[in-house]
Amino acid sequence: AQSVSQHNHHVILSEAASLELGCNYSYGGTVNLFWYVQYPGQHLQLLLKYFSGDPLVKGIKGFEAEFIKSKFSFNLRKPSVQWSDTAEYFCAVNTGNQFYFGTGTSLTVIP
Amino acid sequence: DTAVSQTPKYLVTQMGNDKSIKCEQNLGHDTMYWYKQDSKKFLKIMFSYNNKELIINETVPNRFSPKSPDKAHLNLHINSLELGDSAVYFCASALGGARTGELFFGEGSRLTVL
Numbered sequence: 048a049q050s051v052s053q054h055n056h057h058v059i060l061s062e063a064a065s066l067e068l069g070c071n072y073s074y075g076g077t078v079n080l081f082w083y084v085q086y087p088g089q090h091l092q093l094l095l096k097y098f099s100g101d102p103l104v105k106g107i108k109g110f111e112a113e114f115i116k117s118k119f120s121f122n123l124r125k126p127s128v129q130w131s132d133t134a135e136y137f138c139a140v141n142t143g144n145q146f147y148f149g150t151g152t153s154l155t156v157i158p
Numbered sequence: 159d160t161a162v163s164q165t166p167k168y169l170v171t172q173m174g175n176d177k178s179i180k181c182e183q184n185l186g187h188d189t190m191y192w193y194k195q196d197s198k199k200f201l202k203i204m205f206s207y208n209n210k211e212l213i214i215n216e217t218v219p220n221r222f223s224p225k226s227p228d229k230a231h232l233n234l235h236i237n238s239l240e241l242g243d244s245a246v247y248f249c250a251s252a253l254g255g256a257r258t259g260e261l262f263f264g265e266g267s268r269l270t271v272l
Binding site: 079081083085089090091092093096098135137139141143144145146148150151153 | 189191198199200201203206208213214248250252254258259260261263264265266
């Protein structure tokens, strides 16, 4: 079965610190990759996506992610986090009609 | 206009009751999904329909019954509610097939079973 692993369950950072959240997946075929964000009490919103082309993708709010095919990874990064980035972050993999989500990473940014 | 809309946003009910959650998307997508998010924020796929046909049916108690009257609507009916059904239920849609693209989520329906 396909799986998506997010290694960091809880991350606490001070404002202006750099962020990197890990995501690995197990699927040998062609995949589409996503990072979603869920702010407290809200629904999931798309941060960024990778379908093909440049493996470094930029999303909203200064986030970026790098697809490394050989490592089956799609890590999320942000050079300088803000208090408003406090949220739950989900990595997701899409193959055909199926979407597989990681267990999520809770990010808390301390002012 | 909200792309994926769910009603109601909140349900509070007693054990043993039956409840329904409705979902509508105005994006012209072919595929719709129901996800359950538990208190630990874990997202579990429950069902998926493509053009009114069931394509994904994960291990979900048969008290849960989805219905898709047309490709823009996917409703979820739950019979004989149990305490463990308390969660946030998210509806989502995507283009479907080889063009699936990204998932668009509704705002969620928070179900509390007392």
